Amino acid sequence: MILALLLALAPVSPDVGRRLLGGALADGVAYARLEELTDTIGPRLSGSPGAAAAVEWALAKFKQDGLAAHLEAVKVPHWVRGEERGEILPRPGVVGHPLALAALGNGVGGEVTGDVIEARSIQEIAALGEKARGKVLFLNHTMGTKGGYGDWVELRGRGPAAAANVGAAGVLLRSLATTSLRSPHTGVTLTGDGPLVPAAAISTEDAAQIHRLLQRGPVRVHFTLGCRMLPDADSANVVGEVRGREKPDEIVLLGAHLDSWDLADGANDDGAGVVMMMEAGRLIAQLPQAPRRTVRIVLFMNEENGSAGGKGYAAGHAAELGKHVAALEADAGAARPTAIQVHAAPGGAALLQPWLLPLETLGLSASDGDTGGADIGPLGLAGVPFVGVSVDGTHYFDIHHSAADTFDKIDPEALAKNAAAWAVTAYALAEMPQPLPRPAPEEPHRHAPDLPKAK
Ligand SMILES: [Zn+2]
Incomplete structure (x- = not known):
């Protein structure tokens, strides 16, 4: 009774909550796509044929999902083993x-x-x-x-x-x-x-x-x-957008990295992140009404050995970073989600929390915490708030960057829950009337767990 009342008063309509949550949990699209990416394209190290194929694959999927999609060129290091x-x-x-x-x-x-x-x-x-x-x-x-x-x-x-x-x-x-x-x-x-x-x-x-x-x-x-380094190769970040209905120039950025190491198909790092963010975009694109702001999914190239995609994005979009109301990056595998972390000025998590009510069924709520990602790290310098779905990291480094980072390690149920969490969080950030309060600008390395700290 009380729950029904709460849901009726919740800012996210039950219909939207059901479509995002139910779609991610029941459709199985993210898992099927991860299988396709890993089995048919495989490893995706920058400059490799796999990376090039993944770029074309992701662009086609975005279009198929009804997103406005394009490539943004980046030059990447081309290292071969x-x-x-x-x-x-x-x-x-x-x-x-x-x-x-x-x-x-x-x-x-x-x-x-x-x-x-x-x-x-x-x-x-x-x-x-x-x-x-x-x-x-x-x-x-x-x-x-x-x-x-x-x-x-x-x-x-x-x-x-x-x-x-x-x-x-x-x-x-x-x-x-x-x-x-x-x-x-x-x-x-x-x-x-x-x-x-x-x-x-x-x-x-x-x-x-x-x-x-x-x-x-x-x-x-x-x-x-x-191993040896070849001349830099041409590659691209893949961008897909659901344009905002009221404030299309305000952007909620959802990031993951399309490249992987060469030793395996990179199902965890970061194929899982890629399909979760694509799934969030697909479900938001299917809503009867687009959210207030633009949801932009960026599949970054070259996170693993140079971060050319992340740096290139920040440089190429420098003029609109003030309009990036939040940046999210999925790059921590696909184990059970545990919480929504908000890195904003004080009050950010409290502002977001009512909009995350649909995630209570997954036991997830927002709290202020440290989150980010190597690719979105440079956006921290422009004071862009970071929001992330944190996961149980117990076994992430069992297979990280090794020949064992393969599709069979992915738990489809946990993957689906992650996709649901990102979809609802992205929608909330794009729909809530007031954006999150911006944190103080900070150095990019703080949120770049895959990169050695600058000292
Ligand atoms: Zn990664």
């Missing part, structure tokens, strides 16, 4: 062992043989000085089942360049992972103007073995990486 292999060399009393390894993205290739020195921080690498010359630096850390990606991502981002600076011959990084079935987890490493050395992630099992063997005596490894 090539063949790679490595081994711990045998020595008297210890047999040799193959290494499960994967080159770090944007890094250089080459053949390396050398004795191993273990280091755990950028400071430790620098402190090695001359001792590192000609050696292979084994970058170890304590990321475990409880996570800690943010604490250690700097070691992947800046470790190889730091190792090259002290004359090391190569780098083997313990994968940034919460669990492993001997799968190496790749990820971008920063390449500045300084020297570079071949750098690869090794599985956590191999890392543990090197660490143990170092207690017995010297460890010597050999590895070959076939």
Whole structure:
């Protein structure tokens, strides 16, 4: 009785709530699309044929869904992996062992043989000085089942360049992972103007073995990486819009990234985000009446190894960022949604909450919190509020950036709930009379979990 009264008084009409929530939960469109994207197109690293095919695929889907769609060109780094292999060399009393390894993205290739020195921080690498010359630096850390990606991502981002600076011959990084079935987890490493050395992630099992063997005596490894950087490639962000009925120049941006790593089909990172945001757009486009403001879905290119799409969007749309009333990015996998986070000036979550009443059936409500994404990060400098659906992240880094990031890991029910949460949240932000109060402008890196922090 009280619930019925509440729903009758809720600002979102029951019909709209039913269409968005029911459509996302019952239609199965997002899941079917993710299967299509991952099985028929597959990996989508920037500059690859898969990335180009995904751009055309997404553009066609937007049009099919009734959105106004176009491409916005971006130049992207074009890095290719090539063949790679490595081994711990045998020595008297210890047999040799193959290494499960994967080159770090944007890094250089080459053949390396050398004795191993273990280091755990950028400071430790620098402190090695001359001792590192000609050696292979084994970058170890304590990321475990409880996570800690943010604490250690700097070691992947800046470790190889730091190792090259002290004359090391190569780098083997313990994968940034919460669990492993001997799968190496790749990820971008920063390449500045300084020297570079071949750098690869090794599985956590191999890392543990090197660490143990170092207690017995010297460890010597050999590895070959076939990766190289080709000239920048032409690519694009894919944009689909439902034009606002009253304030079409005010924009609610829904982002996800279309590119993925090359080791797998990237179902979690970020195929899931792509299909959730497409689903939000499809359902909003089907409403009898468009929301007050424009809902713009941007499928960014190159989040993984350069963020050219995110930077390009912010630069290309600089003049209208003051009219971006909120930016949302789905890039945290597709596990069970847990809450709606609002990063705005004080009062933002309270203002949004009544509009999220349809999500109470999923146990979701708004609270003030930290949210964002690597692609929308640059919009923070213009004071654009960020809103996000947070998910249970327990197992995200089990498969992140590894060959195990495949479609079979996706739970269709959780994916559908996420799509529903994004759809209702996007609609609410586009329909509520007053937009969220804008937060103080801030540095982009704060909301860029996939990128090493600038220091
Ligand atoms: Zn991602």
